[in-house]
Amino acid sequence: TQLKDSDTVAVDGQPLAYQQFVYLMLNKPEGVVSASRDKKDTTVVDLVAADFPRRELFPAGRLDKTSTGFVLLTDDGALAHDILSPAHHVEKQYVVTLDTPLTEEMRRGFAEGVTLADGTALSPAEVEALTPDGLTVKVRLRQGVYHQIKRMFGVYGAGVNALHRDAIGGLALDPALAPGQWRELSAEEVTAITTGA
Secondary structure, three states, X not given: OOOOOOOOOEEOOEEOOOOOOOEEEEEEXXXXXXXXXXXXXXXXXXXXXXXXXXXXXXXXXXXXXXXXXXXXXXXXXXXXXXXXXXXXXXXXXXXXXXXXXXXXXXXXXXXXXXXXXXXOEOOOOEEEEOOOOOOEEEEEEOOOOOXXXXXXXXXXXXXXXXXXXXXXXXXXXXXXXXXXXXXXXXXXXXXXXXXXX
């Protein structure tokens, strides 16, 4: 049955709640792939599929299989485009564990915009040490290039041992969500992702 936005659906006089779009915050565990479907591996969509059997959910942005943290799952293509489009500059924040300490050269290079080994020139990003030894750092960037953070540090001979995304735009990952857990977002939280506040 085709419904208009103005239509109401009720069972025995009780209106059924209708959501035009679904927005989920998932704390992605290691070993799960950021995809809607995969022949070999568990996907982020598989983790929520039982609760949303008729929704075409997809991740708005990807994390590597070995990376963890905030993945936004939705069926709102326009919002996903806003998050992923370079024109909208939605910031993503990561906590990264390195195999060599952060240097001033790295910090300055990130701020100016790293040129990757293949010649790709990236937009400026921020990196700061979170621990005195400089091995745990916070990275903020507004781009989404394949394996971007690993490749950026690779320019300086540094390896990434762990990568965890803890915020998208103005919305931080809920600390109450254990790896593999998820929850729906409020309208205010969805707005915070794209407005940064």
